[in-house]
Each structure stands twice: as C-alpha cells, then as structure tokens.
Amino acid sequence: MSSISEKSMLPSRLLSCLIAFSLFLLISTSLSLIEFHQNSFIPKSLLQFTIVDTQIPVKNPVFDNRISDKGKTTIQDSNPRKLSCDKSRALLKVYMYDLPPEFHFGLLGWEGSVNQTWPSVSDRNKIPSYPGGLNLQHSIEYWLTLDLLASNAKNVVRPCSVIRITNSSEADVIFVPFFSSLSYNRHSKPRGTEKFSVDRILQEKMVEFLKGRKEWKRFGGKDHLIVAHHPNSMLIARKKLGSARFVLADFGRYPVEIANIEKDVIAPYKHMVSTIPDDNSARFDERPTLVYFQGAIYRKDGGAIRQELYYLLKDEKDVHFTFGSVQSNGINLAGKGMASSKFCLNIAGDTPSSNRLFDAIASHCVPVIISDEIELPFEDVLDYSEFCIFVRSADAVKKGYLLNLLRSVKREKWTRMWRRLKEISEHFEYQYPSRDSDAVDMIWQSVWRKKMLTELNVHRKNRYSRSQLK
Numbered sequence: 327m328s329s330i331s332e333k334s335m336l337p338s339r340l341l342s343c344l345i346a347f348s349l350f351l352l353i354s355t356s357l358s359l360i361e362f363h364q365n366s367f368i369p370k371s372l373l374q375f376t377i378v379d380t381q382i383p384v385k386n387p388v389f390d391n392r393i394s395d396k397g398k399t400t401i402q403d404s405n406p407r408k409l410s411c412d413k414s415r416a417l418l419k420v421y422m423y424d425l426p427p428e429f430h431f432g433l434l435g436w437e438g439s440v441n442q443t444w445p446s447v448s449d450r451n452k453i454p455s456y457p458g459g460l461n462l463q464h465s466i467e468y469w470l471t472l473d474l475l476a477s478n479a480k481n482v483v484r485p486c487s488v489i490r491i492t493n494s495s496e497a498d499v500i501f502v503p504f505f506s507s508l509s510y511n512r513h514s515k516p517r518g519t520e521k522f523s524v525d526r527i528l529q530e531k532m533v534e535f536l537k538g539r540k541e542w543k544r545f546g547g548k549d550h551l552i553v554a555h556h557p558n559s560m561l562i563a564r565k566k567l568g569s570a571r572f573v574l575a576d577f578g579r580y581p582v583e584i585a586n587i588e589k590d591v592i593a594p595y596k597h598m599v600s601t602i603p604d605d606n607s608a609r610f611d612e613r614p615t616l617v618y619f620q621g622a623i624y625r626k627d628g629g630a631i632r633q634e635l636y637y638l639l640k641d642e643k644d645v646h647f648t649f650g651s652v653q654s655n656g657i658n659l660a661g662k663g664m665a666s667s668k669f670c671l672n673i674a675g676d677t678p679s680s681n682r683l684f685d686a687i688a689s690h691c692v693p694v695i696i697s698d699e700i701e702l703p704f705e706d707v708l709d710y711s712e713f714c715i716f717v718r719s720a721d722a723v724k725k726g727y728l729l730n731l732l733r734s735v736k737r738e739k740w741t742r743m744w745r746r747l748k749e750i751s752e753h754f755e756y757q758y759p760s761r762d763s764d765a766v767d768m769i770w771q772s773v774w775r776k777k778m779l780t781e782l783n784v785h786r787k788n789r790y791s792r793s794q795l796k
C-alpha cells in the first residue's frame with residue numbers, strides 16, 4: 327500500500343510471499359477451528375487458543391475513559407467479576423524493566439514512597455492520571471503499562487492476552503516502560519539554565535541502561551517492545567534501538583531499516599471526541615453535512631494537499647472544511663460536527679497519520695482517507711475498505727472527483743459501512759481496565775502476531791544453517 331512498506335519488502339519478495347501465504351494458512355486454520363464473534367469480523371478468540379474462559383462482558387458502555395471536566399482521564403469502576411490469568415493462559419509472557427519512576431509515572435507527577443517503582447493499580451482512585459488535552463492522543467504508553475501492572479493485581483478483571491512475569495529468561499517480550507510521548511510533549515525543551523532537555527537526558531540514560539542489560543544482549547534487543555507513538559518521541563534513541571519492536575503511529579519519520587511493517591506495530595491514536603453510543607448514532611438522513619474536515623494547515627511534506635482540497639471544497643454548501651487545530655475546548659464541537667456528517671476527511675498532514683481517523687471512527691462518520699503513506703492499526707485482521715473510503719492524493723485534487731465520488735455513495739452502501747463502523751469501533755478504545763478486543767488487547771495480539779512472523783523467518787533461515795552444524 328505505501329511505498330515505505332513496499333521498499334522494505336523488495337529485498338526478499340519471494341520470502342514475503344511465503345510468509346504471507348503461511349500467515350494466511352495459519353489464520354484460516356484458526357478460523358475454521360474457532361467460532362466467530364457475531365458482531366465483529368475478528369473472532370474474539372481467534373488468536374487466543376489458550377483461553378478457555380472468555381466470559382468477560384464485551385459491550386459495557388461504562389468503560390469509556392472520557393476527558394472529564396478537568397481535562398484529565400477518569401477511570402471508572404469495572405464489573406468485579408473475577409477471572410484469573412496465569413502464565414499458562416496468556417498469549418505473551420512479558421517482562422517489564424523496573425525503570426525508575428522518572429521514566430514513566432514520575433512524568434505524570436506521581437511520587438511513590440521510598441523505593442516504590444510502580445503505583446498500585448488495584449485501587450483505581452490511586453492511579454495517576456495522564457495529562458489531558460492533546461497529550462492524550464499518544465497516551466498508548468500509559469495504557470499498555472497499566473495493563474501489565476494490572477495483570478499482577480488480584481482484583482482487576484481484564485483479558486489474558488499478556489501477563490507480566492518477573493523472570494526475564496522466560497519472557498516472550500521485554501517491555502520498556504518509558505513514557506516517551508509524554509517526555510517529548512512535556513520536556514523536549516531545555517529549561518532555564520539546563521543545557522539539555524529532560525527528554526534527551528532520559529533517552530540517553532535509557533540507551534545506556536538497555537545496552538548494558540543481559541536481556542538486551544540476549545537477542546540484540548529484538549524481543550524488546552518500545553512505545554514511541556508521538557512521531558517525534560525517541561528522536562535521539564531510535565537509531566540506537568532500531569533492532570527493537572516499536573509501537574508507532576506511522577513510519578513517516580523513520581528510515582525503513584529502523585521501523586517497518588514487518589517488525590513494528592501500528593497503534594491507534596486515542597481518539598479525542600467522545601464515543602457515540604451505538605443506539606444514539608445518527609443515520610444517513612440524520613447527518614446533514616456531507617463532508618467534514620477540521621485541521622491544521624500544512625504547507626510542507628505531504629500536507630500541501632490540505633490546502634488544495636480546501637480551495638476545491640470551500641464553497642460547497644454541505645461541506646464543513648475549516649483550518650485551525652482543534653484545541654481541547656473545541657473537541658466537543660468537532661465531535662458534534664463529525665457525528666452529524668456522513669463522511670469525515672482524513673488528509674495527510676505533516677505526518678501520514680493523525681488522530682482524526684480515530685475521531686471519525688468513534689463518531690461513526692465514514693472516514694475518507696487521503697494519505698498515500700498511511701499505515702493502519704491491525705490491518706492484518708481488519709479490512710478497512712469495509713468501513714473507509716480510500717482516495718489517492720492524485721485523484722483527490724482533480725476538480726469534482728471527490729464530491730462526485732462521495733455523492734455517488736447512496737444510503738444503502740453508506741449504511742453498510744456505518745454498521746461496520748459501529749462493530750469495529752470497540753477495537754479503538756483505550757480504557758482501564760482493558761477489555762476483550764479493545765485497543766490495548768488488540769495491540770498485544772498484534773505484537774504476538776508480529777512475533778510469530780519473526781519466528782517463522784528465523785526458523786526458515788535455520789533450515790540449512792543448523793543442519794550443517796551436525
């Protein structure tokens with residue numbers, strides 16, 4: 327799809343075909359073995375062979391971490407049903423470094439007692455909250471870390487895709503709990519008389535720490551998972567840690583040898599608008615606006631297209647197209663606008679991805695993706711063409727093209743996509759505790775699939791090299 331992923335495939339096109347075929351076989355075999363979840367194309371337990379008991383309730387609207395009045399996340403009470411998760415049932419056993427709090431919850435202003443590394447996650451009221459506003463879009467680091475901590479808390483009910491273990495030799499994945507996006511957002515400029523920014527110092531410390539660890543040396547960092555969702559996070563460390571698996575928003579600012587679709591995981595942004603409850607979602611005729619777009623204007627990189635589209639669309643009466651980045655106080659307004667629009671534009675900005683796509687999904691507004699280099703979360707198990715419309719940039723800027731295309735989508739076809747949006751939107755929800763097939767759970771499952779793919783590669787390479795050792 328994107329030139330980046332194509333480039334990365336070139337050296338071993340045959341191998342890629344084989345991998346794709348094997349993966350297809352793996353998935354189709356699993357499909358035939360396991361029953362489907364009725365509402366979603368992704369079978370609930372497609373990749374969780376080991377999970378026997380899947381009775382966690384899936385649709386329960388109270389679990390939405392909205393931005394509260396104070397602009398901070400609120401974590402709400404969960405159903406107290408108990409479901410134990412142990413090493414034998416989890417898809418992935420994860421070892422998490424006990425990095426000092428300055429790398430993670432300390433950045434949220436949390437201070438534990440002396441020598442306390444992690445906050446308690448059993449008592450929801452004591453969990454430090456992530457700063458609100460636009461910071462939240464990249465809060466993936468926070469939700470994944472909380473979920474790992476929760477996997478050891480006795481009273482938290484959550485899916486069993488991963489479990490945190492304390493013996494790193496037994497781990498499938500080594501998790502690096504650095505809140506790199508927040509570190510970038512909050513501390514990327516030196517303060518006062520400081521020579522270097524806190525963000526830079528933390529990255530340098532982390533590289534030094536990792537390179538000295540036996541866990542890193544074991545596989546050269548390949549089994550490490552590093553979250554760097556903000557496109558500018560880990561700017562200094564990324565080159566030195568490129569062998570690790572990253573959790574990213576896109577590959578826009580990465581050279582292909584540091585990050586690529588074969589090893590890394592694309593995670594959704596945390597959407598900023600509130601999720602529309604299913605039964606409250608406006609239908610085709612109840613959405614007066616045909617096309618909605620609100621965003622910043624960019625004149626460089628891939629973003630020039632926003633301006634071109636603006637001149638093409640600005641005079642159409644059923645089109646809402648305005649510039650200006652959505653600040654926290656404008657989010658409600660944007661949410662209302664999207665929820666009353668049939669189509670929501672997702673146009674490349676200074677990076678290929680943006681949280682607008684996930685706002686559109688949460689608003690059940692059919693996304694129109696005009697971003698040739700975009701990478702999409704969980705695309706190996708989700709067919710985005712069922713609920714999104716893709717338009718090549720070169721086509722989108724042809725006079726009349728976009729509006730003709732969108733006006734030709736009639737009620738019936740639009741409604742099919744809208745129904746699908748309502749089904750898949752649960753996969754894009756970040757929440758604590760995590761729930762089956764929500765964003766956190768989907769990320770872990772995605773890590774698992776990438777790991778299987780890597781292992782397939784390794785085993786295939788071993789075929790002849792190992793037998794010659796005999």
Ligand SMILES: *[C@@H]1O[C@H](CO)[C@@H](O)[C@H](O)[C@H]1NC(C)=O
Pocket residue numbers: 440441
């Ligand atoms: C904190 O850790 C240090 C070094 O391991 C130890 O000497 C000290 O007693 C610990 N303090 C507390 C309160 O546990």
Ligand SMILES: *[C@@H]1O[C@H](CO)[C@@H](O)[C@H](O)[C@H]1NC(C)=O
Pocket residue numbers: 493494495496
């Ligand atoms: C950690 O796991 C390895 C491999 O299973 C085992 O040999 C070792 O004894 C374990 N270490 C501890 C402290 O349990």
